[in-house]
Each structure stands twice: as structure tokens, then as C-alpha cells.
Amino acid sequence: MKNILLSICLSAFVLPVFSQTYAPFPTDSTVWREHYEVWDGPFFQYGDVNFYTMLGDTTIDGKLYSQIYGPFQSSDLPIGFIREESKQVFYYPGYSTEGETLLYDFNLE
Numbered sequence: 001m002k003n004i005l006l007s008i009c010l011s012a013f014v015l016p017v018f019s020q021t022y023a024p025f026p027t028d029s030t031v032w033r034e035h036y037e038v039w040d041g042p043f044f045q046y047g048d049v050n051f052y053t054m055l056g057d058t059t060i061d062g063k064l065y066s067q068i069y070g071p072f073q074s075s076d077l078p079i080g081f082i083r084e085e086s087k088q089v090f091y092y093p094g095y096s097t098e099g100e101t102l103l104y105d106f107n108l109e
Contacts (some may be wrong), residue, residue, distance in 0.1 A: 022106060025084040027066045030054040054082070060092055068094075 030053065035045035050071040055068050058081065066080035087106035092099070095109040 022087065025082075026054065026088050027082075028054060028057070028086070052079075065092060 022076040028071045032052055034050045035047065036050075036054065038045045052071065054066045054067060055067045057064055059065070060081060063083055063085075065083045067078040068082055079092045080094045081099075082103070083090050083092075088102060089104040089106070090100040091103040092101075
């Protein structure tokens with residue numbers, strides 16, 4: 001009985017660590033939403049949901065980026081660009097010439 005209980009406990013804690021698999025970052029026809037709320041002390045002021053889409057791609061400095069369109073943006077002006085390389089996600093702002101920024105690194109443990 002102790003061996004069965006030990007096996008169940010180990011499988012509950014050990015297996016989830018090894019069960020995660022990597023999936024590439026979405027690049028096209030992707031929609032996500034951002035919900036936010038603003039509080040002023042104990043009082044709720046307002047909240048909203050913004051929708052973002054990734055449609056099409058473009059090349060910047062020889063690198064292929066997906067275009068990101070925001071909720072308040074004209075359909076012909078992306079708010080930014082995103083790309084993935086070697087499990088790292090980079091963001092290039094559409095309104096700036098500062099260059100890309102590392103947004104997320106899936107290599108980190």
C-alpha cells in the first residue's frame with residue numbers, strides 16, 4: 001500500500017514538470033484580448049477589453065516580422081511587429097526607430 005501511495009504522489013509532482021512541450025509563437029491570423037481595470041483606492045473607475053490581431057508580415061532589416069494591429073489603430077497602420085527566433089520573441093514598435101526589444105525568452109527555465 002505504501003508503494004502505491006508513493007507512486008501516486010511522485011507521479012503527481014514529477015510528471016507535470018516533464019509534460020510541458022514547446023509550441024511556436026503564433027504568427028498569423030491570431031487574435032487576443034487584453035482586459036484591464038482601473039481602481040482609485042477602494043473604488044472601481046472603469047474597465048475595458050482591447051482586441052489585438054496579427055495579420056500579414058513584413059521585412060525589417062532583413063528579418064521577417066508579423067504585423068500587430070491594435071484596437072485604436074487604423075487597419076493600414078500596425079502598432080508594432082513581432083518575430084520569433086530560437087525560442088525568443090522580439091518586438092519592434094511601429095511608431096519608433098529604436099529597434100527591436102526582447103519580449104520573451106522561452107529558453108529560460
